[in-house]
Amino acid sequence: MSLLKVSGLGKSFGGVRAVDGINFELPAGxxxxxxxxxxxxxxxxxxxxxxxxxxxxxxIMLNGNELVGLPPRSIWKLGVGRTFQIAETFASLTAVENVQMALLSADNKLLSTWRRASAYKRNQAIDLLDQVGMAAQADRPCSVLAYGDVKRVELAIAIANDPKLLLMDEPTAGMAPKERNDLMALTKKLVIERGMAVLFTEHSMDVVFAYADRMIVLARGRLIAEGKPLELRDDPKVQEVYFGSGKTFEKKKAAVKEPA
Known part of the structure; x- marks a missing residue:
């Protein structure tokens, strides 16, 4: 059974049909x-x-709940986490304080003054940081962390509400190759451990080939292909629409090793 089911999705801006009746499903894991x-x-x-x-x-159905028409916070409450292309953290707060803010929000405590926020579920926040390899830097301000580490903190924030679905917008943008691989390997590990699903956009095809279980390809608002990355890389329509002549794609193919 699919966790996420998108059917006939469409969106226009003026006379431009940005998304034109696309369908796809995404199971947990x-x-x-x-x-x-x-x-x-x-x-x-x-x-x-x-x-x-x-x-x-x-x-847009998530576990039988219709998401169309709901505001982002309501969708978040239903179990959808998100990371952004440019990491969204409070730079002046420490890593653990950032995660504590997410936990406060998840528990509807942001406007409460009943206890010091710095003490709120600190152990749980540390545990979340530990899951992304950042427990040792819990008390360092995000402003002094390396960018790759900030992205890890953002990931801890995104899973603070124990999401069923995680949306990642260009998760490896601006990262060095090793940082990209480390972050996506970590994400893959969390997917397996938590049994959640991840929908992510990505321009780095090496990341897609290495970590995506499936991919869907859009062109001019329509879904033109769906399947396993190593299968779709040889699809002539995908090469033509996404990569033009296909020369750039051929270079990416040559750099990708077949799985053992």
Missing amino acids: ELLALIGPNGAGKSTTFNMVNGQLRADSGS
Whole structure:
């Protein structure tokens, strides 16, 4: 049974059909990459699932709950976490304080003054940081952390509400190759341990090939291909639409090793 089911999803801006009746499903325990050239409708699709944009047509079902029409906070409460292309953390707060803020929000305690926020579920926050390899830097301000470490803190924040679905918008943007691989390997580990699903957008095809279980390809608002990355890399339509002549894609293919 699919955790997420998207049916007939559509969105227009003026006379431009940004997303045109796309359908896909995502079961728990899977990483699904959403890729396509600029203007394909990736961000629009992503933001409709998250509630930042309201769909004009179609349905987005999460565990039997309709998400279309709900605000982002309500969708978050239903078990959807999110990370952003540019890491969203409070730079002046420590890593653990950032996670504690997420826990306060999850428990509807942000406006409460009944106890010091710095003491709120600190052990739980440390445990979440430990899951992303950041417990040792829990008391360091995010402003002094390396960018890759900030992305790990953001991931801890995103899983603070124990999400069933994690949305990751360009998770490896601005990261060095080793940082990219470390973050995605960590994400894969969390998916297995927590049994959650991940929908992510990504321009780095080495990341997609290495870590996505499946990928869906959009072009001009329509879904043109869906399947396993190592199968779709040889699809002529995907090469033509996404990579033009295919030369860039051939270089990426040559750098990817077949799984053992």
